[in-house]
Amino acid sequence: MGSSFDVSIVAENEALAENYIQQVFEEVIRIDLLISDWKPNSQISEVNKNAGIKPVKVDKEVFDLTKRALQFSEITNGAFDITVASMDKIWSFDGLMDELPTKEAIQKSIENVGYKNVILNESESTIFLSKKGMKIGFGATGKGYAADKGRELMLKLGIKGGIVNASGDLASWGRQPDRKSWLIGLRDPFKNGAILRTFPVRNAAMCTSGDYQKFALIDGIRYSHIINLKTGIPATGLTSVTVLGPEAETANAFSTSIMVLGAEAGLQLLNNYPDYACLIITEDNDIITSKNYKKVLKNLNTDN
Template sequence: MGSRFDITIVAQDSATAELRINEAIAEITRIENLISEWRPDTQVSKINQNASIQPVKVDREVFNLTQRALIISEITNGAFDISFATMDKIWRFDSTMTKMPTPEEVKRSVAKVGYKNIVLDSMQSTIFLKLPGMKIGFGSIGKGYAADKARQLMEKRGVPAGIINASGDMATWGKQPNGTNWNIGITNPFDTNKYIAIVPLGRDAVTTSGNYEKFVVLNGKHYSHIINPVTGYPATGLTSVTVFGPSAEMANGFSTSLMVLGKKAGLKLINKHPDYSCILITDKGKVIKSKNLKFKLAKQVQ
């Protein structure tokens, strides 16, 4: 999935641990072979290849994942959108970008982005993209989904505890051998060698979206790699969003959406979903938490 996965489990011996970890790797690989948009023979690639031509029959797993993605799009008013994969890559978050794209370029970049042009047929288990050149991609929730599925498999195999870490999208379960919870550090985006909090987790998930690793500075202004799929411009106002909840897939969808929505709308959204909570860090270094977050944080991190 273009990302590093770290798998930590509790087992009675190294042979059992190796067997179970290999099973988790196989499950993650299976999911990549279903939803990768970069491999030409996956079901998602076939959907993209047939945009505006015909519906594509897919496994129920792919159909259901797409259906859940569209639900997130609905509740976020398009701040989350798997058809972002269509977006022309006019923003380059490296040293090669030296000037702002024109308003016309930005408008063209999002012309074919729009989750309402994704048509699902539940009876036939098909997915159809209405517009020619339209694409979908699961880069935003695919890692979280894979982490959830690997955790589910490990639990089914009787593994008592562990962490599936998909490049920061984590699914945890059980306790450490000494009986304590897993402790997860939440990075300070202004000093990545420090944490703003150490959070104890049981059977939980945590994901973070941030603008402090991939960005570009133009005319003295900081632009992050997280693009608003409606406007085509990078999200501004928040430096980092960390979401906690039962599912890494859903937490991932929320963390991306909250970066786009910003502080006020983001908090309003997350507070409607009591199973989830969040930590927001503004561009000014102010730390804000949702009303149902259960641990204390510093008020300022810069």
């Protein structure tokens, strides 16, 4: 998935821990082989190759992941969209880009983007991309989903506590060996290496989207690597969005969506999902939290 995974579990001894951790890695690899749009033999790559040609039959797991992603597109009115993979790469976030692309280039870059052109057939378990040149990818939910599945596997095997961390998108459960809650740190985007806040959690997921590592600074405006697919222009205004809740896949989708929607619309969206809370950091270093923030943190630091 182009990301590093770190796994911590509570086990009776090191040998057992290594065995269980290896099973988590095998689960992550299994998922990657299904949904990676970089691996030519994955089911998602097969879907992308047949864009505008024919539907492709996929496993129920892949179908359901795609269905949930499209549901996020619906509730966010397209702020979240797995067809972002279709976009022509006209933006660079390596620090070298110093002027905006032309309006023509921007418009052309999003010609094949649009979640409504992803056609699902549940009875046949097929995915069809109706326009040639379309692609789908799970860069915004795949890591969170893998973290959730790693946690699910460990719970089935009776592991009482641990964390599956997919490059900052993580799922935790249980407690540390000393019976204390897990302590998760949130990086300060304005102070290199500093921790802004820590969250004591037991059964929780936490995902952060931000522009402080990958962005373009043009005419004094910082453009995020997260792009508003309606306009073809990167999101601005927010530096970081952290979402906490029970599932990493969902938290991951919300954090990406809120970066695009902005603070006001993002908070309104999250009001409809009381199990999830967010902490937003604006480009002016203002901190905004959802109204249920303290309640959700309390719930996530209890034994379920």
